[in-house]
Amino acid sequence: NYLLGVGRADCTGPVAQVPLMGYANPEQVGGGLLTHLYSRAFIVADRNNSQRVVFVSADIGMVSQRVGLEVLERLKSKYGDLYRQDNVILSGTHTHSGPGGYFQYTLFWITSRGLIRPSLNSIVNGIVKSIDIAHENMKRGRLFINRGTVENSQINRSPFSYLANPASERNRYSSNTDKEMVILKMVDEDGQELGLISWFAVHPVSMNNTNHLVNSDNVGYASYLFERDKNKGMLPGEGSFVAAFASSNLGDVSPNTRGPTCANTGESCDNPQSSCPVGGAAMCMAKGPGSDMFESTRIIGQNIYSKAKELYEKASQEVTGPLSSAHQWVNMSDVSVELNATHTVKTCKPALGHSFAAGTIDGVGAFNFTQGSVEGDPFWDQIRDQLLGEPSNETKACHKPKPILFSTGEMTWPHPWHPDIVDVQIAAIGSLAIVAVPGEFTTMSGRRLREAVASEFDSHGTPRTNVVIAGLCNVYTHYITTYEEYQVQRYEAASTIYGPHTLSAYIQLYRGLARAIATNTTQDLPRGPEPPFFNITNLTLLPSLGVERAPTDKAFGDVLQEVRQQYREGEVAEVTFVGANPRNSAENATEHNFLTVERYTNTSGTWQAVQNDASWDTRLYWTKGSLSWSNVTVKWHIPPGTELGTYRIRYFGHYKKRLSLFRTITVPFEGSSSAFEIT
Secondary structure (H helix, E strand, O other): OEEEEEEEEEOOOOOEEEEEEOOOOOOOEEEEEOOOOEEEEEEEEEOOOOOEEEEEEEOOOOOOHHHHHHHHHHHHHHHOOOOOOOOEEEEEOOOOOEEOOOOOOOHHHHHHOEEOHHHHHHHHHHHHHHHHHHHHOOEEEEEEEEEEEOOOOOEEOOHHHHOOOOHHHHOOOOOOOOOEEEEEEEEEOOOOEEEEEEEOOOOOOOOOOOOOOEOOHHHHHHHHHHHHHHOOOOOOOOOOOEEEEEOOOOOOEEOOOOEEEEOOOOOEOOOOOOOEOOOEHHHEEEEOOOOOHHHHHHHHHHHHHHHHHHHHHHOOEEEOOOEEEEEEEEEOOOOEEEOOOOOEEEOOOOOEEHHHHHEEOOEEOOOOOOOOOOOOOHHHHHHHHHHHOOOOHHHHHHHOOOOEEEOHHHOOOOOOOOOOEEEEEEEEEOOEEEEEOOOEEOHHHHHHHHHHHHHHHHHOOOOOOEEEEEOOEOOOOEEEOOHHHHHHOOHHHHOEOOOOOHHHHHHHHHHHHHHHHHOOOHHHOOOOOOOOOOOOOOEEOOOOOOOOOOOOOOOOOOEEEOOOOEEOOOOEEEEEEEOOOHHHHHHHOOOOOOEEEEEEEOOOOEEEEEEEOOOOOEEEEEEEOOOOOEEEEEEEEOOOOOOOEEEEEEEEEEEEEEEEOOEEEEEEEEEEOOOEEEO
């Protein structure tokens, strides 16, 4: 029996002009909203309240070191020593459709146009607020665990790397992806349902790199369905039940189940280079099961949701036992790993290989680099040497056979380009051990890590520990492949930044944490070197938010293109307003709702909101016009089963108005479509 608390808070941030984080495509800039992003927090405390564990899953690409440090700073000032580095796990779902710009290391500034304070603030505020809500709602309750197989929802996107692993190891598994989902069910002592956490390995890249609408992708859609089911009669984002679909060892796992085909010819490009006969690697793209990316997102999300619901309803194995947690900071560019009694190897200073620039079949790179390159390219190497400096011989030798494109560990202007100091962390809730990893472990890397941690618990008197990997935690260090996969140098290997022995180093470190938890000696673990906190307030290439105007004879919120008078279900109701930059709203209010779909109730003569902007059926598009004008278009995809009747669509925004030479204010406004019938 534990004390349990759950909380959910908005962390969407600016939905326009900010580059989306994930595909590293500078063209992919936010231009509207499909659905909100949320931070979901779960607190487990023991009955005498001496130990706690917090697990947070946020709808963001990854938790950056900057986010982690700021969140813990805020928690410390608010709660003292209750919530700490060791007992708070912050995990990102890995959606590729959320605003970027929340990193302190220089590499991530390149594609997200610097450090964007409003983006960082909304994530930090959202995470802290979700923890606050969980903290304020603690009640006695019980935990149940269950596991099962999810079918038709993933493929391995680097099967040729996977095949480099020893046959004896591969033969122990029926698939080249981990199909297992683990769920944790939370109920209070009266049996009232509180929440669910699911861990499942899949990339949330059903929405591809042509998308400009902020959203939480397939796992976010699963959360939406689960919460809609449990919070009956509430609008999306409201209600007390919280369902998190958290990331795991998804490094080489894609949801685009139809696999890689050449965009120009339609033939398969499932080859070691993911390259097409005509057009090369840039043409090789994987497609999801749907007719477009929106439908693919729903299909994969629905699959994940359905399995989680089934496992949740049937969960009967109770989780009991003590809570503990362990955390260390490690200088990952200098870890000695004992492979065996006679053989010691080392990790390297961070560096990215040529295939990093190739991208993957889920999102190809810009310059037609190919995956699987173990040779450098003299043309790009020359440019790199001129612009950024040549990698040292020591780093080149350490990373072999990776041809280095960016020697980020040797690049320090204006700040280091990559982290050296990395978090390793495990939290144990009774028989469940959550291994918080700082990046994207591939399928086989994750299997090796889970096995090592389980055997450590096993040999120190806690057998049958359920080990789950929580991905994208605390600091982002790209990918972690096995030593064998590293030799093939596809995208994931080129992005294994601490060299060929990265996985072995992590296994050694996590074994140490597991041993400390199992033997109750976590207090003896050295804290390790603290990560830096760079003094950057706001450094960004985003256009500044200027004063905005409405066209002559129009006001903000006026309708420019009206709805039709009648629609049927399955059609799209669409209205365009005189709009303003959505960034104004993000910077003015933490949780802004841009739109509602409202239904007229004859009996009371009032309008009732039936959808908001967190719904997957509504989409908001912002278009910048000439001068300082802009338009906002709202589309409502009318779902099957919509009640017949009279509806309207409303839009809520903020515009910047000049008061004097040096002073502008942000003014809220709203607009509404005409009434229309659904027949």
